[in-house]
Amino acid sequence: MSSAGDSLNPGDTLNSSTYIVSAKGKFALGFFQRIESATQNSYLAISEIADQSSGFNFFVWFGSRVNPIVNNSSMLTLDNKGTLKVVHQGGDPIxxxxxxxxxxNTVATLLDSGNFILKEVHLNGSMKQVLWQSFDYLADTLLPGMKLGVNYRTGQAWSLTSWLTELIPVPGAFTLEWDPKGLELVIKQRGVVHWKSGVLRDNQFENISPDITSMYEFNVVSNQDEQSFSFMYKNQSQKLQYWLLLSIGQLQNDVQVAIARADKCDGYNIDGGCQRWNQPVCRHHGDTLVLDRGHFVSEYDSSYYISDANLGFSDCEATCWGNCSCVAFNNLFENSTGCKFWTNISDFVANDWPYSEFVYILSTIKHSQSGKEKWIWIGTGITFAFVILACIVCYLRRKRKAVLQENKETDEETELLNLVSTDRSIDVNEVPNDRKKRPDVSIFSYECVVAATNNFSLENSSRSKLLDWKKRFNIIEGIAQGLIYLHKYSRLKVIHRDLKASNILLDESMNPKISDFGMARIFNQNELEANTTRIVGTYGYMSPEYAMEGLFSIKSDVYSFGVLMLEIVSGRRNNNFHHADHVLNLVGYAWDLWKEGEGLELIDPTIGDSCNEYQVLRCIHVSLLCVEDDAIDRPTISNMLSMLTNDSSQLPLPKKPAFSIGRKTTVANISKKELEVYTVNGLSISDMDAR
Incomplete structure (x- = not known):
């Protein structure tokens, strides 16, 4: 190995037979031909030097990755004007x-960090500034100190791109990026998100094992110049330490432990950070492309080709999956590029003969049969449900008749029962103060409502005992599932913006339904937040960024849901809650109890005997995570539901919640109070303070 030191000075050149080696001999920069064994292509690259005898065996950067050089005439030059370029015969300079x-006054130096920098120097040789560096142009390897993200000053995006195949380093199908808004790592295949790490919190990603993240110190920079993510190892080692994005979409570290398995994401599952994406109508959950070996007995094997050498295995797989006529595929060329597809494999014979061909064949589930069995079960269930319903109706009718006969119900009550049993709509002409007639609307007179509520008596309150803890937890789960649909699985992403107890309806089985979408906003799937000067909603449920700045997102609904969950646990309303000793609202009261280890004091006394204390405390804990001041710190609804239902998952510690201070209360005479009114689109809230 012939070394030219660790630097190039103005006028120096580096040809195909010499290398620049970093000061401590960790990395070498030169033109390498041993990357693609099937071609004579060479690349300007930086390689690790494991030891002097083994030479170059791991490439961390490429200076000519897109356009490999096809001969040995290439030279890296730093001219007297400060231009750094690769020149070669038969092609334009790179x-x-x-x-x-x-x-x-420039010098190009290879550092022991693996970074190749072009620096401007003072006359005494000391560095003035870095003009260019290889760390800004990532390949498939992330070294300690490299950044993922975006440089706002230059517009430079920092991301990893996989090799096309295991032997061809040209850019492949997968990228690893840092999402500056979601504060998470993202793996994409040709622009389609396959995997997300989840939000970084307390040096831990939700979808990366703590055993892995405990090895690193993560650094996130967020300012006007850049949004970036980088990592350092806690225990430094002489061995090269890195993250590597493989050509199949898997992210692994230097000891070949998988950090992320985007290769396991099929568009249906959401395990380990996998994401859903639109699927062809002809493909179903459970369908797979399975490797088989054999040969085609017919000369005409119903195949067609895409002879594009820039397509790798993952591209062929995705193309076949998206084409409903494709039933099998393989790479076309021996170097695992290009694609070959089959539309018929009836003449394929599986065997292990020496000259057999490896083919990925579509394996499908018998959906028609499973669908038939499904409908049989559904039909049976419906029949059973009707039988049970008929028994219940019969029982209720008998009981109602007995009550009417034995207790001699009043005329008002009898009229109400008749009204409910007939399930009819009262014509608007029967009601005083006629309004415009509307079709299919049930309108009840004031007298009817008085009868139904026993003159608005506080007695229809003892019924809170019917909502035991099991029912309340099911209601919490049901609301969360509804929000997950609105935020994630609906064709249009919906932000409700007014989630509160009065907008949750319960059916006869106590199943919750989210209602009143008059204030909802529709987002595009890639839209994260919006801003408005027209604040609508209900104080006490509004997130701080919405109430103060008009910013709203899915995290606004998360905040409202956290408040709502505390209300369900405590049986009290946030806006009507007063504490005798402290100026707290329900959120602040819950926070104080949780800090003091007295979270069980928050529980509604009517469910004390039925509650699962561990489950209730977990609900309170998760609620406090949902009402944190910073939207970034709040979990998504899907993450929150996972926290509630997965008892084995560890929960992060919540910070002091937003809006934990309530309105002051006194026993002073109402005539001695100042009245301050806050109005939001017709919503008035009175804040009364003693003079």
Whole structure:
């Protein structure tokens, strides 16, 4: 190995037979031909040097990745004007950096971090500034100190891109990116999100094992210049430490432990950070492309080709999956590029003969049969349900008749029962103060409502005992499932913006239904937040960023849901809650109890005997995570539901919630109070303070 030191000075060149080696001999920069064994292509690259005898065995950066050089005539030059470029016969120069003005005071140096930098130097040789660096142009390897994200000053995006195949380093199908808004790592295949890490919180990603993240210190920079993510190992080692994005979409570290398995994401499952994406109508959950070996007995094997050498295995797989006529595929060329597809495999014979062909064949579930069995079960269930319903109706009728006969119900009560049993609509002409007639609307007179509520008596309150803890937890789960649908699985992403107890309806089986979408906003699937000067909603349920700045997102609904969950646990309303000793609302009261280890004091006394204390405390804990001041710190609804239902998952510690201070209360005479009114689109809330 012939070394030219660790630097290039103005006028120096590096040809195909020499290398630049970093000061401590950790990395080498040169033109390498041993990457693609099937071709003579060479690449300007940086390789790790494990030891002097083994030479180059791991490439962390490429200076000519898209356009490999097909001969040995290439040279890296740093000219007297400060331009760094690769020149070679039969092709245009590959420009790495050209200064806006000629600059003779430049030096290109390979550092022991693996970063190749072009720096401007003072006359005494000390560094003035970095003009260009290889760390800004990532390949498939993330070294400690490299960044993922975006440089706002230059517009430079930092992301990893996999190799096309295991032997061809040209850009492949998968990218690893840092999402600056979601504060999470994302793996995409040709722009389609396959995997997300979940939000980084307390140096831990939701969808990366703590055994892995405990090895690193993560650094997130968020300012006007950049949004970036980088990592450092807690225990430094002489061995090269890195993250590597494989050509199949798997992210692994230097000890070949999988950090992320995007290769296991099929568009249906959501395990381990996998994401859903639109699927062809002809494909179903459970369908797979399985590797088989054999040969085609017919000369005409119903195949067609895409002879594009820029397509790798993952591209062929995705293309076959998206084409309903495709039933099998394989790579076309021996170097695992190009695609070959089959539309008929009836003449394929599986065997292990030496010259057999490896083919990925579509394996499908018998959906028609399973669908038939499904409808049989559904039909049986419906029949059974009707039988049970008939028994219940019969029992209720007998009981109602007995009550009417034995207790001699009043005329008002009898009229109400007749009204309910007939399930009829009262014509608007029967009601005083006639309004415009509307079709299919049931309108009840004031007298009817008085009869139904026993003159608005506080007695229809003892019924809260019917909502035991099991029912309340089912209601919490049901609301969460509804929000997950609105936020994630609906064709249009919906932000409710007014989630509160009065907008949750319960059917006869106590199943919750989210209602009143008059204030809802529709988002595009890739839209994360919006801003408005027209604040609508209900104080006490509004997130701080919405109430103060008009910013709303799915995290606004998460905040409202956290308040609602505390109300369900305690049986009290946030806006009507007063504490004798402290100026707290329900959220602040829950926070104080939780801090003091007295969370069970929050429980509604009517469910004390029925509650699962561990489950209730977990609900309170998760509620406090949902009402945190910063939207970034709140979980998504799907993450929150996972926290509630997965008892083995560890919960992060909540911070002090937003809006934990309530309105003051006194026993002073009402005539001695100042009245301050806050109005939001017709919603008035009075805040009374003693003079």
């Amino acid at each position: 420009l790495l950096f050209s200064p806006p003005q000629p600059n003779e």
